[in-house]
Amino acid sequence: MKLTGVELRKVRMPLVAPFRTSFGTQTARELLLLRVATDETEGWGECGTLADPVYSPEYVDGAADVLRRYLIPALAARDRLDATNVGPALSVFHGHRMAKSALEMAVLDAELTACGVSLARELGAVHDRVPCGVSVGIMESIDHLLEVVGGYLDEGYQRIKLKIEPGWDVLPVRAVRERFGDIMLQVDANTAYTLADADLLARLDPFDLLLIEQPLAEEDIVGHAELAKRVRTPICLDESITSARSAAAAITLGACRVVNIKPGRVGGYLEARRIHDVCAAHGIPVWCGGMLETGLGRAANIALAALPGCVLPGDTSASGRYYHTDITAPFVLDDGHLPVPTGPGIGVRPIPELLDEVTTSTEWLPL
Numbered sequence: 001m002k003l004t005g006v007e008l009r010k011v012r013m014p015l016v017a018p019f020r021t022s023f024g025t026q027t028a029r030e031l032l033l034l035r036v037a038t039d040e041t042e043g044w045g046e047c048g049t050l051a052d053p054v055y056s057p058e059y060v061d062g063a064a065d066v067l068r069r070y071l072i073p074a075l076a077a078r079d080r081l082d083a084t085n086v087g088p089a090l091s092v093f094h095g096h097r098m099a100k101s102a103l104e105m106a107v108l109d110a111e112l113t114a115c116g117v118s119l120a121r122e123l124g125a126v127h128d129r130v131p132c133g134v135s136v137g138i139m140e141s142i143d144h145l146l147e148v149v150g151g152y153l154d155e156g157y158q159r160i161k162l163k164i165e166p167g168w169d170v171l172p173v174r175a176v177r178e179r180f181g182d183i184m185l186q187v188d189a190n191t192a193y194t195l196a197d198a199d200l201l202a203r204l205d206p207f208d209l210l211l212i213e214q215p216l217a218e219e220d221i222v223g224h225a226e227l228a229k230r231v232r233t234p235i236c237l238d239e240s241i242t243s244a245r246s247a248a249a250a251i252t253l254g255a256c257r258v259v260n261i262k263p264g265r266v267g268g269y270l271e272a273r274r275i276h277d278v279c280a281a282h283g284i285p286v287w288c289g290g291m292l293e294t295g296l297g298r299a300a301n302i303a304l305a306a307l308p309g310c311v312l313p314g315d316t317s318a319s320g321r322y323y324h325t326d327i328t329a330p331f332v333l334d335d336g337h338l339p340v341p342t343g344p345g346i347g348v349r350p351i352p353e354l355l356d357e358v359t360t361s362t363e364w365l366p367l
């Protein structure tokens, strides 16, 4: 397969409601899509970076720049192109995992499409549908939170994840537990706490949460291991897990008992599968995280979520959780599940007129 060109396309999709986390509030999703053209077919990739470097060091314009100046030329210089040599070809460049992931995803989609193989089959999926969780932002009141959570439960979501931060943690968790009983419930702090908050976080223990996600700073693996001795609720890592090697280290140090796998954060779906396998070998449950993906990234995430070690519902929500209109056919919750795409590659394609409506810029890089 020969690369003939790459399209960088920025899109901006309004959210159905503001989504507030400990690092800020999103009202629209600005993101970068890639379309890779080869001599045989084309493939689509989605870059999970936010518009600003507030979740991780990457951001949309930085990802576009590193793809344009370094990653795409490095790939174009390769004689043989297949998804397994994208990682090695790009390893000379440090970091920029979400940008690398988007390029690998597009090459993987093109290659699998040409072979007529689905991403789910390529990754080793064992399910044809996946149970879905939903991520709930920080709200301005407990009443509004309970109304939103009740709505998601009515829609059939099987697990509720509450964003928390200092000042919005024990009270909302207690209120949800008291109102909705023994639902599957977890929290995500996005690094908002420090080890000095251990006693505060231990006050979440009576609520039988599935996990506390990324309470401390991304680099604070030792801190998470110390926190794990002081709180009963399992620690789950997200931002800290950037590769299979870092997952093995965190598990060995006792820093986590659960892992949120986000393919973009770790450099791609192939590394995501390696993390899945490392965690399975250590008896560590995993689930597929989300970055408010369009239907393109959502389709690929659902394929990952269908792997055997993904034993907890992921942040693989329906398209309508974030968007009035997706750029692909919408993913619609059915009995609390989403179907795993079965078509070749990621199994979905953008709908041209819908994609054009949200496109803010396109750039064609001939190779």
Ligand SMILES: CSCC[C@@H](NC(=O)CCC(=O)O)C(=O)O
Pocket: 019, 021, 026, 055, 134, 135, 188, 190, 238, 289, 290, 291, 292, 293, 315, 316, 317
């Ligand atoms: C804008 S917040 C993105 C990162 C966040 N993602 C979610 O909360 C799930 C988002 C989704 O449902 O795609 C996380 O830290 O897990």
Ligand SMILES: [Mg+2]
Pocket: 188, 190, 213, 214, 238, 239, 260, 289
């Ligand atoms: Mg998280």
